[in-house]
Amino acid sequence: MDAVRRNTGRAKAPAVTAALAVAALTLSACGGTPEAAESNENREFTIATQSGPNSLDPAQLNDGQGMFVWSGLFDTLLTQDSETGELVPHAAESWEYNEDGTVLTFVLREGMTYSDDSPVDADSVVAAMQRTMETPGPPAGKFSQVSEIVAVDDLTFEVHFESFDPAFISQMSLSAGVIGHPESLEDEGTATNPIGSGPFELDVQSTEFGDSYVMRKREDHWNAENIPVSTFTVNVMPDSTARFNALQAGQIDATNVESRLVPQLDEDTFTISSIEAHTVFTLNFLDRAGEEYPALADERVRQAVNHAIDREAVVDNLLFGSGVPSAQIFNPSGEVYDPELEDIYDYDPERGRELVEESGYEGESFPIPSTYLTSTFESMLSQAFQDVGLQLEWVSVPPQQVQSALSSGQYPLYFQVAGFGSEPSDALSHFAPGGFSNPQNYTDDVLDELFEQVHSTVEYEDAVPYYRDINRHAVEQALEAPIAFGSQTWASRDGVTHTDIGGYPSSILAFDFED
Structure with missing residues (x-):
């Protein structure tokens, strides 16, 4: 071996x-x-x-x-x-x-x-x-x-x-x-x-x-x-x-x-197992209907933010290379992820500023929770908003209130680090009314029709085209601003390997002990 x-x-x-x-x-x-x-x-x-x-x-x-x-x-x-x-x-x-x-x-x-x-x-x-x-x-x-x-x-x-x-x-x-x-x-x-x-x-x-x-x-x-x-x-x-x-x-x-520490491990002692996509980092637009912040109901504003984020720089500089840039929330190993959608939002702050100016919402400011999860990313996100003519106001939230801040209705934006579930679970969580990552229950005519199809199609393989359409609609309408898939690296002794499947349940069965 x-x-x-x-x-x-x-x-x-x-x-x-x-x-x-x-x-x-x-x-x-x-x-x-x-x-x-x-x-x-x-x-x-x-x-x-x-x-x-x-x-x-x-x-x-x-x-x-x-x-x-x-x-x-x-x-x-x-x-x-x-x-x-x-x-x-x-x-x-x-x-x-x-x-x-x-x-x-x-x-x-x-x-x-x-x-x-x-x-x-x-x-x-x-x-x-x-x-x-x-x-x-x-x-x-x-x-x-x-x-x-x-x-x-x-x-x-x-x-x-x-x-x-x-x-x-x-x-x-x-x-x-x-x-x-x-x-x-x-x-x-x-x-x-x-x-x-x-x-x-x-x-x-x-x-x-x-x-x-x-x-x-x-x-x-x-x-x-x-x-x-x-x-x-x-x-x-x-x-x-x-x-x-x-x-x-x-x-x-x-x-x-951390992947940056892997080179310090003795190659004769440790086996390295990498999960390319383990989590997804995303800036979530919670007030997609613009009930409290009308600017977020305008897809041009949401699209502008997507253009303002330099995803490759985030992976290189903030994630130390432990990730893959992405404008989608679905697991790239699954059947819903679409590589072609990655070309929609190139890093283009000038285009983002044009979209904000066209919308008439230049100078708008949005409060967003500042948590132990956001500290690494706050400067980058603030600069991205400024580059397109918008502002972020970071509001300190203690660790015990991190989850409740998402569902409270107080904030129009939220920075999330989410693990992968199944494609149906992730679609429902992020884009369906009642979903954990859609706490203000946003929907529109396209989503209503697609989820109606999903709920009447029992065989998953038959429903995959509808999930792909949900993904495309969410990306084109910029319902979120996904940033990157975070990778995970496991190091083990004695030739033990860890599964490379993002979203695999954390159990003893994730390890392979065979030589």
């Missing part, structure tokens, strides 16, 4: 399928073979992440790096293939929609158990999902179109919808698809020591909540032969330098590192 292997290829983004999924696909998604698992049965693996779980209560789980912990303790109904990104069976061996997408039927694997040895059956899964749906918390919003969840037999249950929700199925590989032990979920200790259905149990004595999570493999888990380590430890280290130093010192086996 070469001393350094770079896992940098682009893979297909997660597809949402309404067809029957076969159980045979599962083993291909599990990052290893039984032989590889046997050779690693006593292996300990420690990683460091920037953030940890906010809670271990299934109704309070956040997606993101905290998932490295909770995905070890809880199974999700579905997962993604680590090589293709396709949605594949996990705790559910199959799923199928009815013709109009209003009933989704899952069939569970036989013989699964919780960590207390009680059976995972349809009744327990239904009870746990109903509790998540009815309890205020991050996953609850994913059930907005669900009318009821009912068990059909011991292993089969149905999710009934008010209307087809194209984003729902992909959420079954994330927090909304978590299987918790229903009888224990209301216990006070669930948030820190849950009874789970996943491949590991939390070693409470060795764990320091918020700092370090030690998980021991369950040998009786249905997927144990494909879990390549006996102990999985997740250390939470917000500081990137601390993570890098811990990696160098041998205190951890893998972590994400």
